Amino acid sequence: MEISVDHIRSLRELTGAGVMDCKKALEEAQGDLSKAEQVLRASGIAKAASKADREAREGIVEVYVHSGGRIGAMVELNCESDFVSRLPEFKDLAHQLALQVVGMSPEYVDSSDIDGDDKRDPEQVCLLLQPFIKDDSKVIKELVTDLAARVGENVVIRRFARFELGV
Numbered sequence: 653m654e655i656s657v658d659h660i661r662s663l664r665e666l667t668g669a670g671v672m673d674c675k676k677a678l679e680e681a682q683g684d685l686s687k688a689e690q691v692l693r694a695s696g697i698a699k700a701a702s703k704a705d706r707e708a709r710e711g712i713v714e715v716y717v718h719s720g721g722r723i724g725a726m727v728e729l730n731c732e733s734d735f736v737s738r739l740p741e742f743k744d745l746a747h748q749l750a751l752q753v754v755g756m757s758p759e760y761v762d763s764s765d766i767d768g769d770d771k772r773d774p775e776q777v778c779l780l781l782q783p784f785i786k787d788d789s790k791v792i793k794e795l796v797t798d799l800a801a802r803v804g805e806n807v808v809i810r811r812f813a814r815f816e817l818g819v
Contacts, residue, residue, distance in 0.1 A: 655679060667692050669802065693798070706806040710734045712743065716750035725753035727812040732805040742807075745799050748784075752792060753812050755785045761809050779809060 655678045663674040663685055669692050677695075681687035711730035718724065729746040731737050752758075758779040760766055766774060775781045780793040792809075800807040 655683060659683065659685065663688050663692070667802070693801075695801075706732060708732050708806045708808045708810075711737050711808075711810070712746050714743070714746035714750045716747065716754055718754050722817045723754050724815045725750045725812060726815075727753060728810040730808045730810050731803070736803045736805050736807075739803065741799060742803065745795060745807075748786070748795070749779070749792070749809060749812070752779065752782065752785055753814050756782050757814060758782055758812075761811065779812065 655675055659678055660671060660674045663669070663678060664671065666685070666689055667674070669677070673692060673695070674688070677688040677691040678685075680691050708730040710733055711728060714727050714729065716725050716727075727746055727749045729742070729749060731742065736742055756779075759777045760779065762780045763774040763778050766777065770777065775783075780791070780796070782792055784790045784792055784795060796807050796809065
């Protein structure tokens, strides 16, 4: 099957994947955009998982203060290179994470951080397990994994802090 440049461009805009990856995925999906997107997501998750043990020491600290200045959050998002930390999509993810922290009040980054006495639902108190406030069909871990797959580096939420007046 012949894959058109327009199909490749459309898939690339949807996923942020490379041209050759988009072409291979479209060939595998026989031209079906939604199936090709699933193929890319599956391969991206595999690529991201293979990079998860690499050291991520670069990144940014994002600060968000909610209107009125009564609630705010700081999030440290790390990657492997300063080049990736300057990408707009990396900065956007850091901002979305800070919004999430303000809105959902997580206490831990991941379930492995929970102390043994805390019996609350991990989906409520762990940032990576929470549904994304702007699209509850995704959890935060999926957003981080998707970005890691697109940029080809390990992406890690190192830590965060939430501040609220009077608490």
